[in-house]
Amino acid sequence: MWLSYHRRIRNITCKLVPGSNSAGKDPAVNSPLIQENTIRAGVECQGVGLHSGAPVHLKILPAPAGTGIVFRRTDLDNFVVEAISRNVARVSYATSLMKQGVLISTTEHLLSAFIGTGIDNAIVELDNLELPILDGSAQPFVEMIQRAGVRRQRRQRTYLRLNRAIELREGNKFIAVYPADTYSVSYAINFLHPLIGKQTFEVDLSDDNFLREIAPARTFGFLHEADAMKEQGLIRGASQDNAIVLTREGVLNPPLRFADEFVRHKVLDLIGDLALLGKRILGNVVADRAGHAMHTALVSRILKDPTLWDQTTVADVTDQLATMEQPQPAA
Numbered sequence: 001m002w003l004s005y006h007r008r009i010r011n012i013t014c015k016l017v018p019g020s021n022s023a024g025k026d027p028a029v030n031s032p033l034i035q036e037n038t039i040r041a042g043v044e045c046q047g048v049g050l051h052s053g054a055p056v057h058l059k060i061l062p063a064p065a066g067t068g069i070v071f072r073r074t075d076l077d078n079f080v081v082e083a084i085s086r087n088v089a090r091v092s093y094a095t096s097l098m099k100q101g102v103l104i105s106t107t108e109h110l111l112s113a114f115i116g117t118g119i120d121n122a123i124v125e126l127d128n129l130e131l132p133i134l135d136g137s138a139q140p141f142v143e144m145i146q147r148a149g150v151r152r153q154r155r156q157r158t159y160l161r162l163n164r165a166i167e168l169r170e171g172n173k174f175i176a177v178y179p180a181d182t183y184s185v186s187y188a189i190n191f192l193h194p195l196i197g198k199q200t201f202e203v204d205l206s207d208d209n210f211l212r213e214i215a216p217a218r219t220f221g222f223l224h225e226a227d228a229m230k231e232q233g234l235i236r237g238a239s240q241d242n243a244i245v246l247t248r249e250g251v252l253n254p255p256l257r258f259a260d261e262f263v264r265h266k267v268l269d270l271i272g273d274l275a276l277l278g279k280r281i282l283g284n285v286v287a288d289r290a291g292h293a294m295h296t297a298l299v300s301r302i303l304k305d306p307t308l309w310d311q312t313t314v315a316d317v318t319d320q321l322a323t324m325e326q327p328q329p330a331a
């Protein structure tokens with residue numbers, strides 16, 4: 001099942017940005033769930049956009065607590081576009097942000113990597129309109145972040161905790177979130193393809209589950225749809241190095257990283273799209289044949305009605321757990 005996770009990723013360069021090491025040590029060391037994090041040093045890579053085919057340099061830089069994730073277009077006077085629901089623009093085969101006509105395309109894999117590695121605050125600089133697709137998964141972004149290191153910040157992280165169920169339906173597509181004390185995702189897909197069919201995947205996003213089970217899962221596409229999509233201005237940067245390419249019978253570029261890599265990638269996309277809430281979520285998200293449009297519709301629905309959730313820190317919950325884990329005195 002874990003066929004090529006350790007395969008070296010080709011055509012990707014990634015290096016630390018000199019002189020960007022954030023100064024000082026943060027003495028506040030606690031549970032990683034309690035406080036916000038940024039990266040310890042800047043890190044950069046280059047690649048091409050999946051849909052635009054445009055070459056792009058991307059840099060991830062540390063940011064102060066409370067910043068959130070902010071994109072900066074260095075080719076457009078450092079114009080800033082925050083990774084929040086209000087800036088969601090076109091949503092079809094990828095999620096794009098737009099503010100005052102300035103586009104940031106295909107944000108979901110990097111935003112997913114930030115959630116998976118516990119990064120709350122970062123500046124993401126890019127010199128073109130679309131993020132690099134790299135190997136089609138979140139793994140190269142995770143490796144960049146791990147290489148830069150994670151720095152805990154003083155500010156308490158606030159979570160958005162659902163207090164009621166929210167369910168959205170559109171034809172046979174479904175997405176919902178239910179109250180829970182942790183963040184978990186359950187996804188189902190159904191494609192008429194011998195290698196896919198019906199796949200479901202459930203993951204609790206505490207611990208390192210994201211890193212092991214979700215981050216390496218790559219995007220995928222069907223060879224027989226490629227020409228029509230290119231005519232629509234899509235997948236112009238796609239190749240066998242950055243997507244699973246499916247023929248009618250099988251895979252053009254094996255091996256798969258997981259037998260159910262397809263549904264795992266949908267989980268990856270969903271986590272990235274839900275990051276546009278701007279806060280980490282406490283809830284159980286359930287999706288069936290949803291896509292970027294429904295993912296972002298759920299984000300809008302949640303944010304539109306503040307009676308559906310409250311904001312909380314997990315300090316109280318963690319305190320309770322710590323108390324429970326204390327060894328009991330001998331009688």
Ligand SMILES: [Zn+2]
Pocket residue numbers: 108109219265269
């Ligand atoms: Zn994706």
